[in-house]
Amino acid sequence: MVTKNEHLSRSHCPLAHCLDIVGDHWTLLIVRDLLLGKHEFQEFQSSPEGISSNILSNRLKKLQEQDVIRWIAHPENKKRKLYYLTAKGKELLYVIGGLMRWSLKYMPGDKPVPGFVADIADNPAQARQEILQTLQAWETEYNIENG
């Protein structure tokens, strides 16, 4: 069972503080999925890493507590939730991009994840822009004013 985690800051270092939020094996993978245009619980679950439902549920709750993500009910199906990134959450794109570039540079076996239209290593600025545009288009479609 997933028990409480107070996210108590261990020090006043900004790095320590944000590692208390995103410094685990799963949180940033969920944010990655959201950046790539996934929005539903089952979509996160079906990612190749295979997160289990209790952990996913726990992380979605914590990300909401930190205002990294929010959700709306699917307009045509009340039992479905559509999660999306806030502005704060979208800005993790820079962190995730940095991690991916590091990985691609030093672990040659890795391949860019499908969905990043431009290779985030070759042209990160363009890749970022495309991702943010896609998210913006989605928000407009679902009448979300200000991520």
Add this chain to the structure above:
Amino acid sequence: MVTKNEHLSRSHCPLAHCLDIVGDHWTLLIVRDLLLGKHEFQEFQSSPEGISSNILSNRLKKLQEQDVIRWIAHPENKKRKLYYLTAKGKELLYVIGGLMRWSLKYMPGDKPVPGFVADIADNPAQARQEILQTLQAWETEYNIENG
């Protein structure tokens, strides 16, 4: 007791792969300390977050396995080890800087950690350059050829 951790990649996503290495609560804090000029076991232990010795030992081992850090014996005292970042490890500066900027922007309570001469949020390029220069000077002093 700290048992083995295979660092098995959960998928072919570069993000997932590097989260298997740095995606925990402690690893990047050690790298931060190394970037700030710390080099010894006890220095890492005395950081405000208070890592315990078994975890520290375990993470140092894993970072060596990934060629993120290496060590030399202290030239005047064989019982002391001097850890330092490889080129691969130093490049995590971009990731750590990104996390710090995110934290400083969205969690106003945080203060820049002492030692980052220029605020990494205001002038990241300069802060990075100063940090890398300091590390380079240390390596020259200890005759380390190529981090």
Add this chain to the structure above:
DNA sequence: ACCGACAACTTGCATAATGCAAGTTAAAAT
């Protein structure tokens, strides 16, 4: 050479987080 102090780990053990399978609840589809 002896002895206490020191640095870098190990080890034991209690507590917490994770992974897996199965169960629950409410809305949707048939």
Add this chain to the structure above:
DNA sequence: ATTTTAACTTGCATTATGCAAGTTGTCGGT
């Protein structure tokens, strides 16, 4: 009305973490 579906919960075994104490190999002084 019954079955599916989506989003969680719950139980429980396994693994990781946190803390205190112990170990090993210097080092420094006498």
